[in-house]
Each structure stands twice: as structure tokens, then as C-alpha cells.
Amino acid sequence: MTFSRILKAVCREYGIDRHALHHKLSVSEAEIKAWEEGRSFPDERKLKDFSSMFAIPFPTLVKSCQEGVKDSEDAEEMER
Numbered sequence: 001m002t003f004s005r006i007l008k009a010v011c012r013e014y015g016i017d018r019h020a021l022h023h024k025l026s027v028s029e030a031e032i033k034a035w036e037e038g039r040s041f042p043d044e045r046k047l048k049d050f051s052s053m054f055a056i057p058f059p060t061l062v063k064s065c066q067e068g069v070k071d072s073e074d075a076e077e078m079e080r
Helices: 003-014 018-025 029-036 044-054 058-079
Strands: none
Touching: 003 029, 003 058, 018 029, 018 044, 044 058
């Protein structure tokens, strides 16, 4: 599962929106939107914060970002 999917699932489960999450993680709403769309990923510090806030193991989040990068690379290759 990609980080984008985890992020969306957590927001649904906890009933929080992009605005609330940007306050909790101290990042811009535009940055969170990019995470939701799989265009970028949180840095290590933000992943650790996210992990602590929502009780998701840090290694799971790292793997989800790696999967998101792979999905992005696969999509780019298919467009060629």
C-alpha cells in the first residue's frame, strides 16, 4: 500500500481533513495535497511524527513511500 493510500485511510478513519493534518504535522496544506496525490512524500521526521500520531509502525510508512516511488516510476515508463 502506498503512503497516499495510508494517508487517505487515516484521514477517513480519524475524521480529519487536510487542514487539520497540516496543523498537526506543521506542514502546508499544499504539501499534504502532494502526499495525497502521490507526487511527493514526507521526510523522515514527518514520517516519524505521523507514525507516532496514528500508531502506524515507522517501517511500514517507509515501505509505503518506496512503493509510491516505484508506482510513479512505473507510470512514467508506461507513458513513454
